[in-house]
Amino acid sequence: MGKALERRAMTAVVDDICDSVGDDPTAVLKVTRLKKKNEYTYLHCVAVSALMIALGRHLKLGEDTVRELGLAGLLHDIGKMTIPTDLLEKPGRLTAAEFEIVRAHPENGYAMLMEDNMSSIVHDVILHHHEKLDGSGYPHRLSGDSITLHARIGAICDVYDAVTSKRSYKRQWTPSEALTQMRSWTGHFDPEILDAFMRCISIYPIGLLVRLRSNRLAVILTENVTRPTEAMARAFYLPRELQFIEPADVRLSSGLKGDAVVEIEDPERWFPGEWEGVRDAVLSGQQPTFATLGDLSAATVAS
Structure with missing residues (x-):
């Protein structure tokens, strides 16, 4: 994403992946075979493991648990070994019949590893990383609490890497575009874990309402392509005083100095029914007021 490689952080990830597969050489063999089957799927699995x-x-x-998650990420798409290569590499949209074949990969992967010495976490992520909270996922149409934390983590990391990867048949999304879309898919992901994921990778969608370290509410303004952890935000509201302030642009810091995002806020908590107007005014550089947006003082709460 345009950042310089951090050797220390990279080595830590490699160590975690090595630890996660060190006790099971068959896992390494399976991932190596996956690379020969389809380069994209192999790279995708390595990326999902790191995420x-x-x-x-x-x-x-x-x-x-973290090590088991790393192994689960490496193996989550192992079932695609059973999918015909020409189908995996098809440059255009899949037909309904072809999509049904591809949809079988979670169960195929689970079956492949049934006799291997894998943890329940690995088996669960392989089988359920395409389930959705509203029950519209596959293969078992699980919903709500029946989807484990590990499968919820896998679902977010899987989709994020997939949509931000370049493919022959689609344009890759920027990190900000990906997270904007993922937050808009109601019932798809666990919203609390998705928010945690954004904080984890320090990338936020444009227009997101956040609380800054300076205890101001702000709207994310831009995605910084060359340094993704240093986007711009526009501070406009003091939550303790319940008052708007003159909008001020802030360069977000990834370190301990300077202002940074400390929380992703729910717009309905602060501006019920009025968030779109507030956001649009702030993004255009105007200072919203309760007089122009309606009396919200009774609906807002002090922090």
């Missing part, structure tokens, strides 16, 4: 490790650590899960 799941990062998110698991951000959620403060135990290191043993």
